[in-house]
Amino acid sequence: MRQSIxxxxxxxxxxxxxxxxxxxxxxxxxxxxxxHTRTCIPHLRGAKTLVCQVIAAxxxxxxxxxxxxxxxxxxxxxxxMDVIARLTSLDECGPQNWDSSxxxxxxxxxxxxxxxxxxxxxxxxxxxxxxxxxxHVRKSSSxxxxxxxxxxxxxxxxxxxxxxxxxxxxADPNSEVQHxxxxxxxxxxxxxxxxxxxxxxxxxxxxxxLAKRVLILLATVPYTSRTTIIQLxxxxxxxxxxxxxxxxxxxxxxxxxxxxxxxxxxxxxxxEVLRExxxxxxxxxxxREPEMAISRS
Numbered sequence: 001m002r003q004s005i006x007x008x009x010x011x012x013x014x015x016x017x018x019x020x021x022x023x024x025x026x027x028x029x030x031x032x033x034x035x036h037t038r039t040c041i042p043h044l045r046g047a048k049t050l051v052c053q054v055i056a057a058x059x060x061x062x063x064x065x066x067x068x069x070x071x072x073x074x075x076x077x078x079x080x081m082d083v084i085a086r087l088t089s090l091d092e093c094g095p096q097n098w099d100s101s102x103x104x105x106x107x108x109x110x111x112x113x114x115x116x117x118x119x120x121x122x123x124x125x126x127x128x129x130x131x132x133x134x135x136h137v138r139k140s141s142s143x144x145x146x147x148x149x150x151x152x153x154x155x156x157x158x159x160x161x162x163x164x165x166x167x168x169x170x171a172d173p174n175s176e177v178q179h180x181x182x183x184x185x186x187x188x189x190x191x192x193x194x195x196x197x198x199x200x201x202x203x204x205x206x207x208x209x210l211a212k213r214v215l216i217l218l219a220t221v222p223y224t225s226r227t228t229i230i231q232l233x234x235x236x237x238x239x240x241x242x243x244x245x246x247x248x249x250x251x252x253x254x255x256x257x258x259x260x261x262x263x264x265x266x267x268x269x270x271x272e273v274l275r276e277x278x279x280x281x282x283x284x285x286x287x288r289e290p291e292m293a294i295s296r297s
Contacts, residue, residue, distance in 0.1 A: 001030045017053035021074050024050060028081060033264055044082050051078050079124050080116040084233050086131040087194060110166045113180050118230050119163040120184035126158050127191050134198045143199055151199035158191055172226045179227040183234070186217040190234035193241075211241035219250065223257045231258065236270050240277045248278065 005027055012020045024047040051074075057063070058071040105111055107122075114121050133150055137143060143151075163184050167177045193210035196202060204210070214234045221227055231254070239251040251274070259267050 001027060012050075017050050017057060018070065018074060021047055021050040021054050021078070025074065025077050025081070033266075044078065044085060047078055051075065076114055076117060076121060076124075079128070080114075083124055083127045083131055086135060087127070087233065088236070105164075107164045108166075109164075110168055111164045112168050113170055113177065116230060118180035118183050118227060119167060119177070120187045122164065123158075123161050123184060123188060123191075126154065126161060127187070130154055130158070130191050130195050134194060137198045143201055148199055148201045151195055151202045155192060155195055155202055155204070158188055158195070161188055170226075174222075174224045175226045179221045179225045182217050182220050183227050183231055186214045186231070186234040186238075189213045189217065190237040193237060208241050208243070211238035214238035215242070215247065215251070218254065223254065226261075228254070228257050229261050232267070232270060236274060239274055242278075243281065 004023070008020070008023055008027065015023075028044060028047070054071050054074055058068055063071075104122075111119075111121070113119060117124055133147065133154065137147060140147070163181055167180070169177055170180070189210055192204070193207055193214065196204040196210065197207055215238050218231055218235060218238075221231070235251065235254060235258070239248075239255075242248045242251050252271075255267070255271055255274070259271075
């Protein structure tokens with residue numbers, strides 16, 4: 001993998017933009033196989049120029065539908081990795097500064113279920129804006145009025161989001177369109193939960209209530225469905241809020257299912273983070289119990 005990275009750096013100027021982008025994304029995925037990996041953002045930073053070139057190529061007249069499908073696939077793959085990385089990492093990739101409207105498909109047409117985004121392809125631009133706002137919040141000591149106003153606007157947009165009406169059935173006999181739709185709504189509620197945690201000034205249900213919505217949606221998807229492999233972000237976000245033994249057991253069982261499908265170092269890292277969050281939460285609650293007993297007396 002490291003030899004491939006070195007070769008890509010040395011030869012990228014002589015490669016077609018789409019081939020170079022595909023290679024970069026493949027290496028970014030390969031990096032997540034390593035148990036000790038932290039984030040694929042360095043790869044994504046390097047791919048941003050290539051994404052701009054690929055999008056520009058897609059806007060040229062004479063581009064065939066097959067070529068546009070290839071470009072859309074590469075863009076969606078980059079967008080998925082970029083959004084998830086920025087939501088779950090302190091590192092920054094920088095804002096997007098291009099027009100991706102060429103990839104938009106009218107909602108009344110039949111859509112394909114994306115292998116990474118599922119039925120949530122049209123949600124990801126909103127998730128990207130939420131990730132950008134959260135990164136801004138992380139660098140500030142308090143939320144300004146402008147940040148609160150942006151959060152309220154984004155909250156309304158995410159709440160109103162609905163997946164397209166029609167999708168091609170998946171080829172996998174163990175998966176159904178409805179499974180991907182349930183996961184898409186889990187992403188929507190997980191995004192709203194993250195937004196509320198970053199900007200608690202906006203009116204919202206408590207984080208534990210939002211997390212419960214996410215877990216219920218994921219629980220409606222059978223563990224045999226292949227859509228379990230794209231549940232990492234909502235499962236990590238909502239699972240961190242689980243506070244009962246029964247809910248935590250279900251969360252761990254679902255992680256075990258994902259591990260059996262993916263066997264990636266990144267999945268193991270998610271579990272480490274999840275267990276650490278639970279331990280810290282339990283320790284805090286244990287320290288608070290005497291104080292609560294005194295206040296009640």
